[in-house]
Amino acid sequence: MTKDQLLTRLSSTAAAVLTRRRALLAGAAAVGAAGTAGVLAAVTGEKPVGPALPAAGAPAHRALKSSAYRLQPLTGYGPPHATRRKTLVRHEPLLKVSGRGRTMVLTFDDGPDPRYTPHILDTLAEYDVRAMFFVCGEMAVDNQDLLARMSDEGHVVGNHTWSHPLLTRLTRSRIRSEMERTCDVIEDAYGERPEWFRAPYGAWNRAAFQLGAELGMEPLAWTVDTLDWTTPGTRRIVGTVEHGAAPGVVVLSHDAGGDRSQSVRALRDYLPQLIDSGYHITVPRRQYV
Known part of the structure; x- marks a missing residue:
């Protein structure tokens, strides 16, 4: 074989290899395009577009349209919708209240009052105890920092109406207003809407129970009334709590509505005595249906 013949054969072989390589690259590109279309179809739900028929000459590159999924949030990854309780x-x-062992609940009404409520919170914090505060909206709106502190320290805030009226003398719409306005203030300052409600003076009626339930609140009264609002003296208040102590008892005291210095001093006395006697001071848990 002459030198010219050898060069001609090598050129033909190289051309064939180059043509085969181009065909393989073109096939890979087509497969990649189809795979991309399949992925986009899986995300957007759109029907994939089939590849265009080959044309003579170099393959044309088509501009890709912006996908609709970029403008729509993905669904299915958020928390499930909770059933309304x-x-x-x-x-x-x-x-x-129900509970195991020697469990008691301490409650304070009519506040918050910047003269007395902080001292009560200080005593509760000293003994790492949680309590319930049934607040009036007209007091809470001007002392929202105290409601925020109650939230931070784990206390429960309940609804005690806006202006502490006698509910049995009000219309249904007025009762709702007293409750709703206070719920709104509590939510703004405390961070959650109240789950408990207490009627002023312990005066309940059908409308109060119905409206309270509509607003998601349970009615809680008390077992032991300290009568601290009559200012009977610190020792009398302490004696009332100690003699009435029993599992499940709810104690009523006040942190506003008058001079509550006796209530502040009494708490400092009877709280450590209750703890030393084996009582667990806590807050109740809601029961939903």
Whole structure:
């Protein structure tokens, strides 16, 4: 074989290899395009577009359209929708709480009052105890920092109406207004809407129970009334709490509505005595239906 013949054969072989390589690259590009279309179809739900028929000459590059999925949030990854919990409409308020062992609940009404509530919170914090505060909206709106502190320290805030009226003398719409306005203030300052409600003076009626349930609140009264609002003296208040102590008892005291210095001093006395006697001071848990 001459030198010219050898060069001619090598040129033909190189051309064939180059043509085969181009065909392989073109096939890979087509497969990649189809795969990309399949992925986009899986995300957007759109029907994939089939590859265009080959034309003579170099393949044309088509501009890709912006995908709709870029403008729409993905769904299915958020938390499941919680079933709305219902509150039972009661015909009388709860007087005691359930719990294991020697469990008691301390409650304070009519506040918050910047003269007395901080001292009560300080004593509760000293003994690492949680309590319930049934607040009036007209007091809470001017002392939202105290509600925020109650939230931070784990206390429960309940609804005690806006202006502490006698509910049995109000219309249904007025009762709702008293409750709703206070719920709104509590939510703004405390961070959650109240789950508990207490009628002023312990005066309940059908409308109060129904409206309270509609707003998601349970009615809670008390077992032991310290009568601290009559300012009977610190020793008398302490004696009332100690003699009434029992599992499930709810104690009523006040942190506003008058001179509550006796209530502040009494708490400092009877709280450590209750703890030393084996009582667990806590807050109740809601029961939903």
